[in-house]
Amino acid sequence: MYRKRQKTLNETFAELTSGEAARQLGGGTELKTPTTTTEIPRIAKVMEEAVEKGNAKKALERVLQNKGASGIDGMRTEQLPGYLRANWKRVKQELLSGTYAPQPLRRVEIPKSSGEGMRKLGIPTVLDRFVQQAMQQVLQRHLDKTFSESSYGFRPGRSAHQAVEQAQKYVGSGLRWVVDIDLEKFFDRVNHDILMGLLAARIEDKSALKIVRKYLQAGVLEEGLVKPTVEGQPQGGPLSPLLSNVMLDVLDKELERRGHKFVRYADDCNVYVASQRAGERVMESITKFLHRKLKLQINKEKSAVDKPQRRKVLGFSFTYGENPRRRLAPQAIAKMKKRVRELTRKTKGISLEKVIERLAKYLTGWRGYFGFCETPSILAVLDRWIRRRLRRLVWIQWKRGYKRYAELKARGVGQDLATQTVSSPHGAWRLSNSPALTIAFPNKYFNKVGLPQLVT
Numbered sequence: 001m002y003r004k005r006q007k008t009l010n011e012t013f014a015e016l017t018s019g020e021a022a023r024q025l026g027g028g029t030e031l032k033t034p035t036t037t038t039e040i041p042r043i044a045k046v047m048e049e050a051v052e053k054g055n056a057k058k059a060l061e062r063v064l065q066n067k068g069a070s071g072i073d074g075m076r077t078e079q080l081p082g083y084l085r086a087n088w089k090r091v092k093q094e095l096l097s098g099t100y101a102p103q104p105l106r107r108v109e110i111p112k113s114s115g116e117g118m119r120k121l122g123i124p125t126v127l128d129r130f131v132q133q134a135m136q137q138v139l140q141r142h143l144d145k146t147f148s149e150s151s152y153g154f155r156p157g158r159s160a161h162q163a164v165e166q167a168q169k170y171v172g173s174g175l176r177w178v179v180d181i182d183l184e185k186f187f188d189r190v191n192h193d194i195l196m197g198l199l200a201a202r203i204e205d206k207s208a209l210k211i212v213r214k215y216l217q218a219g220v221l222e223e224g225l226v227k228p229t230v231e232g233q234p235q236g237g238p239l240s241p242l243l244s245n246v247m248l249d250v251l252d253k254e255l256e257r258r259g260h261k262f263v264r265y266a267d268d269c270n271v272y273v274a275s276q277r278a279g280e281r282v283m284e285s286i287t288k289f290l291h292r293k294l295k296l297q298i299n300k301e302k303s304a305v306d307k308p309q310r311r312k313v314l315g316f317s318f319t320y321g322e323n324p325r326r327r328l329a330p331q332a333i334a335k336m337k338k339r340v341r342e343l344t345r346k347t348k349g350i351s352l353e354k355v356i357e358r359l360a361k362y363l364t365g366w367r368g369y370f371g372f373c374e375t376p377s378i379l380a381v382l383d384r385w386i387r388r389r390l391r392r393l394v395w396i397q398w399k400r401g402y403k404r405y406a407e408l409k410a411r412g413v414g415q416d417l418a419t420q421t422v423s424s425p426h427g428a429w430r431l432s433n434s435p436a437l438t439i440a441f442p443n444k445y446f447n448k449v450g451l452p453q454l455v456t
Helices: 002-016 020-025 046-050 053-066 077-097 126-146 160-172 192-200 206-216 240-257 276-294 330-343 352-370 376-398 401-410 415-422 435-440 443-448
Strands: 105-111 118-123 177-182 220-222 225-227 261-265 268-273 304-306 316-318 326-328
Touching: 046 053, 046 077, 046 126, 046 206, 053 077, 053 126, 077 126, 077 206, 126 206, 126 240, 160 261, 160 268, 160 316, 160 326, 177 276, 192 206, 192 240, 240 261, 240 268, 240 276, 268 276, 276 304, 326 330, 330 352, 330 376, 352 376, 376 401, 376 435, 376 443, 401 415, 401 435, 415 435
Parallel strands: 105 220
Antiparallel strands: 105 118, 177 268, 177 304, 220 225, 261 268, 316 326
């Protein structure tokens, strides 16, 4: 499948760069390294670099890999190569001249990771995703080197784990208070003029600036009507994360200027200080700074000056003591349990093995992220809880007493114990921890059928 896709990509851009098409595509420009570490270079030819053969091919490949839903025009990702072969000359010219017009976004709502409310996404058309991806790759190459060392979100070579580890070092160094800053509806309230001003300070290419402005103001299709967007930055397109870093780099540079120790991941920012009084001063001054400079508000209900052990940073918290360890935040545990309950609820007609197969996909990803914690005891507790949920599920599925008795006997449970368990007045959850069900479904059974263990 990959070779077939690669052939499609190569053929597409071979056609685009042969003969007259090659002259239309144009070439890229050399990246200029700033002469000093504090210099912020202005990018002269964003769109010329964006439509350069190698960059465009990489953008197309990324869009095809990510797949994703269609925009308002209904075009699917697999239709994009053919569309570009037929229309690239026109699209490329519109991009270079700044006349390219993005289509309105398609509104989609998904549950927030916190479980509180819905997050509004704007789905661009497949063509717009390709254009955004091509621009993002160019801008990322130039701008990433200018961002703060304390910024970790949506940057190559940086991760949430690195942010958590750096926060842990700050706490361990004696900074025992944290200013936990949560921006209120950041993506919905980005001021377009301020963002465009920040981009104009870094980009000379007027065509690129025009297209970014058009993306911000493309509007959203909701209930059959296109609603204009006068503020906010739509989530869902490849450019969105980079633009958020451009906006919040202003905050990063201000915190650096003041000499603060902090970590920021997207719109989550934690500043570590030595005392509660210092934290309160920082919270007050940063609140005023964000409102004055960026027209942004802090969510007072979710922001606080507190001990790091009582707050969360990207799903983790820390233990007390001179050498704090990473542990799971209570919110992360609650969210995980909620999802496991959904996957192991009463499921008529679905075998235990099938449930475990679905559960394994979720647990593998969860373990890949939260296995970074340094308190394996809670992972062991969660392992036992998950197995108990599965034993409860199968007990419910068996339903009838004769069925339960026969199944227990077939799985090596003695006659007396099987009879005692089947006739027990206790409910399914209580019996899921009984000796009979532990014998019928030992830990080695779950290992054999592919249930991931959180403790490795």
